[in-house]
Amino acid sequence: MATTQPTDTLDERLHVPAPGEAQLTVRAVLAGCVIGGIGAVMNVYLGLKTLFAVGGSLMTAILAFGFFALLGRRLSVLETNISQTAGMAASGMASAAGLLAPVPAMLMMGHDVPALALLPWGLAVAYLGVFFAVPLRAQYVLLDRLPFPSGTATAHTIVTMFARVGDALARGRVMIQAGAVAASFSLLVYFVPQVEVPPIEALWAGPMLDVRIGALELQGGLLAILAAWGFSIAISPLLIGSGFLIGGRVALSLLGGAVLAWGVLGPLVTARGWVQGPPLDSSTGAYAWLMWPGAALMIGDALFSLVLSYKTIVRTFWPARTASAKADGDLARADGETIPRSWWTLGLLGCSVVTCALAWALFDIPVWMTALAIPLSAVLAAVATRAAGETDLNPTGPMGQVTQVVYGAIAPGSVPTNLMTGAITIGGAGQCADMMQDLKTGHLLGASPRKQLIAQLCGITAGVLIAVPTFFLFARVYDIGGSQELPAPSAMLWRAVAELMNHGWDSLPTHAATAMAVALGVGAALATVRALAPRAASFLPSGLAVGLAFLLPASNSICIFAGAMILLVWQRARPDAVAHYAYAVACGLIAGDGLMGVVKVLLTMAGVPTLTG
Numbered sequence: 001m002a003t004t005q006p007t008d009t010l011d012e013r014l015h016v017p018a019p020g021e022a023q024l025t026v027r028a029v030l031a032g033c034v035i036g037g038i039g040a041v042m043n044v045y046l047g048l049k050t051l052f053a054v055g056g057s058l059m060t061a062i063l064a065f066g067f068f069a070l071l072g073r074r075l076s077v078l079e080t081n082i083s084q085t086a087g088m089a090a091s092g093m094a095s096a097a098g099l100l101a102p103v104p105a106m107l108m109m110g111h112d113v114p115a116l117a118l119l120p121w122g123l124a125v126a127y128l129g130v131f132f133a134v135p136l137r138a139q140y141v142l143l144d145r146l147p148f149p150s151g152t153a154t155a156h157t158i159v160t161m162f163a164r165v166g167d168a169l170a171r172g173r174v175m176i177q178a179g180a181v182a183a184s185f186s187l188l189v190y191f192v193p194q195v196e197v198p199p200i201e202a203l204w205a206g207p208m209l210d211v212r213i214g215a216l217e218l219q220g221g222l223l224a225i226l227a228a229w230g231f232s233i234a235i236s237p238l239l240i241g242s243g244f245l246i247g248g249r250v251a252l253s254l255l256g257g258a259v260l261a262w263g264v265l266g267p268l269v270t271a272r273g274w275v276q277g278p279p280l281d282s283s284t285g286a287y288a289w290l291m292w293p294g295a296a297l298m299i300g301d302a303l304f305s306l307v308l309s310y311k312t313i314v315r316t317f318w319p320a321r322t323a324s325a326k327a328d329g330d331l332a333r334a335d336g337e338t339i340p341r342s343w344w345t346l347g348l349l350g351c352s353v354v355t356c357a358l359a360w361a362l363f364d365i366p367v368w369m370t371a372l373a374i375p376l377s378a379v380l381a382a383v384a385t386r387a388a389g390e391t392d393l394n395p396t397g398p399m400g401q402v403t404q405v406v407y408g409a410i411a412p413g414s415v416p417t418n419l420m421t422g423a424i425t426i427g428g429a430g431q432c433a434d435m436m437q438d439l440k441t442g443h444l445l446g447a448s449p450r451k452q453l454i455a456q457l458c459g460i461t462a463g464v465l466i467a468v469p470t471f472f473l474f475a476r477v478y479d480i481g482g483s484q485e486l487p488a489p490s491a492m493l494w495r496a497v498a499e500l501m502n503h504g505w506d507s508l509p510t511h512a513a514t515a516m517a518v519a520l521g522v523g524a525a526l527a528t529v530r531a532l533a534p535r536a537a538s539f540l541p542s543g544l545a546v547g548l549a550f551l552l553p554a555s556n557s558i559c560i561f562a563g564a565m566i567l568l569v570w571q572r573a574r575p576d577a578v579a580h581y582a583y584a585v586a587c588g589l590i591a592g593d594g595l596m597g598v599v600k601v602l603l604t605m606a607g608v609p610t611l612t613g
Contacts, residue, residue, distance in 0.1 A: 014159045015077050017446040023078035024451040031064040031075075032083035032455065033462035036090025040467040042594030043094035045238065048104070048474065048486040050556065051548050052242050053095055057154045057437065059175070059587045060087025065161050066172030074165075080158050081447045082455045085438040089126075089431070089459030090466070096129065096430045097122030097464055098423035099471040101400065104491035105498060108481045109415050115472045117362050122464040124354045125424055128374065129431025130456050131351060132381045133439070134344035140436060141443050146389030151440030158445065171584045178588025179595075182237035186596035190603060191611045197234050197555075213267055215276040229262050229279045229286075230484075230554035238597075239556060241589030243563020244582055246545075251564030253541040257549025258557035261290050274510040280553060282482050282492075292512040293519035294550025295496040300523020301543025302398040306387070308531040339450050355424065363416035369407070373421040374428075376403060381429040388433040389440075396433075397490065400426040401497055408501025418498045431460065470598060477601045489551035523547070 022028075039056035047053050064083035068075050075083065094100055097118060106113050140146050161168035189196040200223060209225055211218045218225050226232065243251050266279055266286035277284025282291070352374050359365040380399040388394040400422040411417040435456055442452045474486060481488040481495070505513045523543040530537040549557045571578040 013444060013446055014155055015445045017078055021078050022076045023448060024082055024454060025079055027068070028064070028075060028079040028082040029086050029455055029458050031067065032060055032086025033090055033459055035060040035063050035083070036087035036459050037462055037466040038591055038595065039087060039091025040093050040463045041470050041598055042238075042591045043091055044099055044467055044470045044474065045486075045594040045597045046242065046590055047094055047100035047490065048471075048480060048488045049236075049238060050242055050552065050560070051489050051544075052246065053100070054091070054245065054587060054590060055088060055150060055434070055437075056091025057084045057088040057150060057441070058157055058583065059591075060084045060091075061154060061158055062161070062168060062171050062175065062584065065158070066169050069165060069169060077158060077162060077445055078447050080161070081155075081438075081442055081445050082451065084154060084158070084441065085452050085455040086459035086462070088434050088438055089130075089456045090463030092430055092434050093122060093126060093460060093463030093467040094471075095396070096126040096427040096460075097467055098125070098420070098427060099467055100488070101397070101426065101490040101494045102419040102423040103471070104475075104480045104488045105494040106416065106419050107475065108488075108491060108495050109498065111416055114362065115468065117358070118468045119464055120354070121358050121362065122427070122468060123461065124351050124358060125427035126431045126460045126464065127347065127351045127457065128355060128377070128424070129381060129428040130435050130453065130460070131344045131348040132378050132428055132432040133385065133435035134339050134453065136382060136385060136432075136436065137339075137439050137449065140386065140389055141440055144389075146386065146440075147392075148389045148437050148440035149392035151437035152444065154437075155441045155444035158441075167580065171581060174581045175584040175588040175591075178241075178585045179592030180588075182241070182589045182592030183596040184592075185235075185237055186593045186600065190600045193610065196236065197232060200233060214270045214273045216270050216278070229266060230258070231262065231558070232555045234553075234555040234559055236556075236559050236593065237589040238593035239559040240563035240566065241586040241593070243560040243565075244567045244586035244589070246560070246564065248564050248568060249538060250542045250545045251561045253545035254549045254552075254557040255561040256541060257294075257546035258552070258554040260546070261294065261550040262286070262554040265293075266290060269511075272510075274512075280484065289509045289512055289515075290550045291492050291496055292508060293515035294547040295493045296516035296519035297523045297547035297550070298493060298544050299398065299401055299497075300520040301527050301547070302523075303401070304524040304527035305530070306383075306398055308527055339453055343450075343453070359420060359424075363420045365414075365417050365420060369411065369417060369421065370424070372410075373403065373407070373424050376406065377425040377428040380425050381432040384429040385433045385436050389436065394430065394433040396426040396429045397493070399429050400494070404494070404497045404501060408498075413502050415498055415502060418501055419494060422494065431456075473598060473601045473605075477604050484553045484555070487552055487556070489548055492551050519547070 036056045039054065039059060043053045061080055061084040064087070065075055065080050097103070098121075103113050103118065141148075185195070207222055209218075209220065209222060211225055218228050223232075262279070266289075269275055269289045270279070270286055275284060275286050275289050277288075279286040282288055352371070355374065356367045356370040359370040360367050380402060384394050384396055384399050403422040403425040404418050407414075407418050407421045438452055438456065439449055441447075442449060474480065478486045480486050481491050499507060508516070526540055526543040529540060567578065567582060570582070
């Protein structure tokens with residue numbers, strides 16, 4: 001058997017640290033925590049409005065480097081890496097603390113979730129994910145050399161910024177300018193809501209109609225009838241920015257899914273009398289039926305994609321031995337400071353104890369169930385992290401659904417157990433994969449893994465202190481999951497699985513079970529064709545996006561699609577500009593709108609009147 005020499009791990013380095021190069025500094029950590037905190041706010045808002053979230057790594061690297069460069073006190077390469085590590089951890093806390101799926105699902109299902117208690121819960125679960133990651137580093141990063149595309153891209157971006165300082169500053173300026181435009185527009189919307197939803201009907205109402213669909217009667221102009229089904233123009237910088245990031249195929253899938261759901265299936269099930277309320281009502285309208293096949297389509301696509309990537313799962317537990325045990329240790333030592341075994345073993349043990357105690361105290365989950373959920377989550381996190389390393393896609397959602405199904409069998413009828421054990425899985429898997437992306441970046445730049453671990457823990461702490469209050473601010477003003485403002489599609493998916501596991505198929509709306517079976521098959525078929533015929537993948541719709549459109553108002557899907565089309569037109573006209581600035585514009589639009597979302601909530605709570613109200 002061939003033996004890998006320690007020097008093999010150094011040949012892909014993009015940066016050779018200078019002797020004494022600054023790395024874990026207060027300014028680097030603080031910059032990462034502050035910018036990552038902004039990312040946490042935007043991800044809470046974005047995640048509750050759509051199913052997407054934005055990694056804070058590149059955004060933090062660009063803004064931290066640019067800020068100190070403007071002050072004439074540039075960060076070093078390794079300091080920039082520390083900033084982006086902390087920023088990635090902080091921005092990821094919107095998902096890792098369960099604020100986008102299990103927690104809002106708990107609220108929707110009538111269970112109280114104490115706000116202050118979520119702070120230690122979020123910390124414990126996210127820290128678990130970090131300690132899950134540490135022992136995987138030697139295999140995934142050093143021996144298997146998984147690409148971890150986002151981590152690799154971040155490393156290249158950091159090196160490029162130091163070679164082209166002007167380009168980095170320009171990207172930072174563009175991001176801030178886009179954020180300012182988005183924030184200004186969002187604040188204007190608070191005072192003049194018609195700016196967001198232009199009153200087109202006032203200019204042309206169309207023919208007056210009296211439409212009866214089953215028991216539902218709709219009266220008004222053509223545009224008013226379409227708006228009742230969600231087909232209206234709604235301008236949102238956040239959704240336009242999302243369209244920039246997701247690409248044309250996914251955006252087109254969203255639009256097609258919206259037409260299928262709200263233009264075909266929704267009227268059909270209403271006409272058949274299977275639902276009777278207003279279309280967008282989540283209890284009695286078409287939404288209450290559409291959410292089931294939409295959830296099934298998303299689960300079918302995601303789970304079968306994972307199953308068909310069985311080689312990834314096999315490699316997770318039976319990795320190829322490319323070096324002897326001695327060479328493994330030499331390789332790790334040659335790579336820089338190793339993380340002491342005592343750090344992660346004691347950290348893992350301590351976080352496990354705290355998680356078990358909190359689960360019992362907050363959600364009445366027996367200690368043995370949580371103790372079982374933690375190793376299950378560690379296994380699923382290892383699979384999800386390898387998937388992220390190979391494809392850049394982290395299947396935390398499907399992993400959470402696996403845990404939901406397992407605990408639906410172990411503890412049937414217990415909603416908190418079903419949802420919050422799944423929360424352990426998504427929190428652990430999310431932070432584990434994020435940590436490994438950062439460790440890949442650090443490896444390419446010659447960073448100390450030990451110092452990156454400290455930065456990651458600092459970022460998690462800052463992120464949870466910002467993300468949790470932000471979520472509950474939104475929850476005080478908006479009906480999360482029951483409003484067009486924050487439809488919380490991911491939480492609706494988790495709620496659907498919990499209800500199905502707890503109440504069985506008989507609890508579903510009329511013929512929803514049949515629709516779920518069909519949708520699950522369609523999702524599985526799409527995943528299978530992609531796996532067996534990769535060349536056809538670009539011509540197939542995204543099952544995740546089509547299913548998501550069933551859980552969003554059609555206006556949201558239309559706005560995201562419009563963002564993707566704007567990017568396409570811009571790319572045709574100025575391809576170089578798009579290559580340099582598209583990501584910066586997208587992050588700026590999302591961050592500006594997200595931050596102003598918090599301001600609008602505070603204005604609402606303070607009773608500040610609108611100009612039209």
